Amino acid sequence: MSTIAEIFGTMVFDDKEMKARLPEDIYNSIQNTIKNGKHLDLAVANVVAKAMMEWAIEKGATHYTHWFQPMTGVTAEKHDSFISPQGTGVIMEFRGKELVRGEPDASSFPSGGLRATFEARGYTAWDPTSYAFIKDETLCIPTAFCSYGGEALDKKTPLLRSMEVLGKATMKILKLFGNESVTSVRTTVGAEQEYFLIDKEVFDKRPDLVYTGRTLFGARPPKGQELDDHYFGSIKTRVLAYMKELDKELWKLGVLAKTEHNEAAPGQHELAPVFTTTNLATDHNQLTMELMQKIAKKHGLVCLLHEKPFEGVSGSGKHNNWSLSTNTGVNLLEPGETPYENAQFLLFLSAVIKAVDDYQDALRISVASAGNDHRLGASEAPPAIVSIFLGDELAAVLDAIENGSRYDAKEKENMRVGVHILPKFPKDTTDRNRTSPFAFTGNKFEFRMVGSSDSIADTNTVINTAVTQVLNEFYEVLSSAEDFTSALHNLVRDTIKAHKRILFNGNGYDKSWATEAKKRGLSNLETTPDAIPHLLDEKNIRLFVDNKVFSEKELRARCEIQLEAYSKLVNIEALTAVDMANQLILPAVSKYTKELTKTIELKAGLGINADYERQVASKLSILNASAYERTKELEVEISAVKELKGAERIAKAYAKRILVKMAELRKIVDEMESITAKEYWPIPSYGEMLFSV
Numbered sequence: 001m002s003t004i005a006e007i008f009g010t011m012v013f014d015d016k017e018m019k020a021r022l023p024e025d026i027y028n029s030i031q032n033t034i035k036n037g038k039h040l041d042l043a044v045a046n047v048v049a050k051a052m053m054e055w056a057i058e059k060g061a062t063h064y065t066h067w068f069q070p071m072t073g074v075t076a077e078k079h080d081s082f083i084s085p086q087g088t089g090v091i092m093e094f095r096g097k098e099l100v101r102g103e104p105d106a107s108s109f110p111s112g113g114l115r116a117t118f119e120a121r122g123y124t125a126w127d128p129t130s131y132a133f134i135k136d137e138t139l140c141i142p143t144a145f146c147s148y149g150g151e152a153l154d155k156k157t158p159l160l161r162s163m164e165v166l167g168k169a170t171m172k173i174l175k176l177f178g179n180e181s182v183t184s185v186r187t188t189v190g191a192e193q194e195y196f197l198i199d200k201e202v203f204d205k206r207p208d209l210v211y212t213g214r215t216l217f218g219a220r221p222p223k224g225q226e227l228d229d230h231y232f233g234s235i236k237t238r239v240l241a242y243m244k245e246l247d248k249e250l251w252k253l254g255v256l257a258k259t260e261h262n263e264a265a266p267g268q269h270e271l272a273p274v275f276t277t278t279n280l281a282t283d284h285n286q287l288t289m290e291l292m293q294k295i296a297k298k299h300g301l302v303c304l305l306h307e308k309p310f311e312g313v314s315g316s317g318k319h320n321n322w323s324l325s326t327n328t329g330v331n332l333l334e335p336g337e338t339p340y341e342n343a344q345f346l347l348f349l350s351a352v353i354k355a356v357d358d359y360q361d362a363l364r365i366s367v368a369s370a371g372n373d374h375r376l377g378a379s380e381a382p383p384a385i386v387s388i389f390l391g392d393e394l395a396a397v398l399d400a401i402e403n404g405s406r407y408d409a410k411e412k413e414n415m416r417v418g419v420h421i422l423p424k425f426p427k428d429t430t431d432r433n434r435t436s437p438f439a440f441t442g443n444k445f446e447f448r449m450v451g452s453s454d455s456i457a458d459t460n461t462v463i464n465t466a467v468t469q470v471l472n473e474f475y476e477v478l479s480s481a482e483d484f485t486s487a488l489h490n491l492v493r494d495t496i497k498a499h500k501r502i503l504f505n506g507n508g509y510d511k512s513w514a515t516e517a518k519k520r521g522l523s524n525l526e527t528t529p530d531a532i533p534h535l536l537d538e539k540n541i542r543l544f545v546d547n548k549v550f551s552e553k554e555l556r557a558r559c560e561i562q563l564e565a566y567s568k569l570v571n572i573e574a575l576t577a578v579d580m581a582n583q584l585i586l587p588a589v590s591k592y593t594k595e596l597t598k599t600i601e602l603k604a605g606l607g608i609n610a611d612y613e614r615q616v617a618s619k620l621s622i623l624n625a626s627a628y629e630r631t632k633e634l635e636v637e638i639s640a641v642k643e644l645k646g647a648e649r650i651a652k653a654y655a656k657r658i659l660v661k662m663a664e665l666r667k668i669v670d671e672m673e674s675i676t677a678k679e680y681w682p683i684p685s686y687g688e689m690l691f692s693v
């Protein structure tokens, strides 16, 4: 068994490999591209490509692929072999041209009308800021995916754009604080990933899980998560073996998988990585999700990444821990030691507060999906309302700044930004509120609305862009100020005053919060079709277009793609529900009823009491007839919705008509399940699934 240090990053063409394998001038030149975004020469690319190929072949690779993140939310690859014919044989070849640019057929990826089929070819362009790696004996080259018109067709391009503008905006602010040593700023992210594991044999017997990733039917088991005995409980042997292999494979790919533990629901687990630069964190999270699923199969398990596979127990999310970090290693969201450092911290803190308040809808949209709609607002998840938790201590400091009062009774003077030092906050007290969607956790913000199957690219694109916008606004105010410290104090104070409605330290799961939030004027976009169209609100178009993260055309395309994806998904769910009802559930209940009626007949002949059989048979007959009616209605609705025009109208119809009908059907089916003999029920129960491992 090799040590972690020995296997870590062995499948990554990282800085160490580049340094060892590239001539010095080429290495410097590629570093210049990675660090400063300098254009990459084809001559340099040729040398890099050759070194990369040689490295990959040594590691057993035979193929290469441009690895990209289209708007389907999963990653895509098209494999080519290194083989190139020469004379009567072949040589292994990989040229700079093939490294920097690829041309997958873009017509099979969603583009929201950005790319008519006659101009179907999109292209992929190497993102040298993300290291190449080997997966499945294939050299994977992380790339951005664009149309020939240059429009982004993926999730990576806007993310990279947002990181760049945020870096610039932050640098300008740091300069105002007299900071000359920092040369670049990056956003850092650690994405904690939740997931369920169930036994593969049980999974295979549930068409709903197979086709949609979530259960469309299922009566509540007698034991759920009410005992809280699963959270951080001891990990079962089979799961442990899975986690060990997963960690090992992730480490080889340079993914900093750090902690693995059980989550709240039975069968639910979490993997947390050490944070890294946002685009790497995004790549790594995609790889994590992919490997989680692949490795599960090897252990006879299935990994469910759906946000709400089971009703009545916790759903799965992805906590997006976000911060800003300088190249000198300073976390800009870490309260400092001196009044000056604290002034800077408070400025960034207020910028995030304002950004989250101004663009709450955009943030909510970034996590909108059919799956997440079932999770947000259900058990153990924040509602679709964005709010910020700061913790009592920090909230008290902001109060004192806002009201020009003392932070506590012992203080002699009123709290002033840039003059006073912040009290020390014990780290654990800032992490108490697990119900807040956007929580300050001591030196970073944790956004908890992201769904477990989401790419974290969208969310980070929105956070980065919104904070960029606000920092640029702050820069305008501060750069023209005569007295910097006073201007700063006033800016922080005014920002808190104007945006404190977004601050909420209470229980986000409590029903009364929705009422309170409404009073405060916070947005509550409950479903995906409610949320997505707001991406095109003038304010949001301005945000993305002015900061050059999306063009208006790209935004419109994304809106369309997300609505269509939603409709397609719900459509598949509805069809699956209809099939399961018609082919499995209704016939099973009928068969059981027949068994009961036969018993009733027999008993009648013998003069024995048959009350139980009579009552159940009668109840089931009524319920089954009613379930059949609902199924037919659902089918009618599915056809009716198909006739509608317009992505938004269709998506809204799926939410308001189809999902409602599905829920009605489910209610009856679940009731039948609870009184049908187990041996007759055609699919595994909740208990069998949740406690299958």
Ligand code: ADP
Residues within 6 Å of the ligand: 188, 189, 190, 191, 192, 272, 273, 274, 275, 276, 321, 322, 323, 324, 331, 431, 441, 443, 444
């Ligand atoms: P927990 O939330 O379980 O208490 P931590 O607070 O240690 O655990 O970290 C949670 C996640 O936040 C981890 O993935 C960690 O890498 C990440 N994280 C920690 N610091 C930062 C940071 N400065 N920027 C981004 N993510 C961070």
Ligand code: MG
Residues within 6 Å of the ligand: 192, 319, 446
């Ligand atoms: Mg967390």
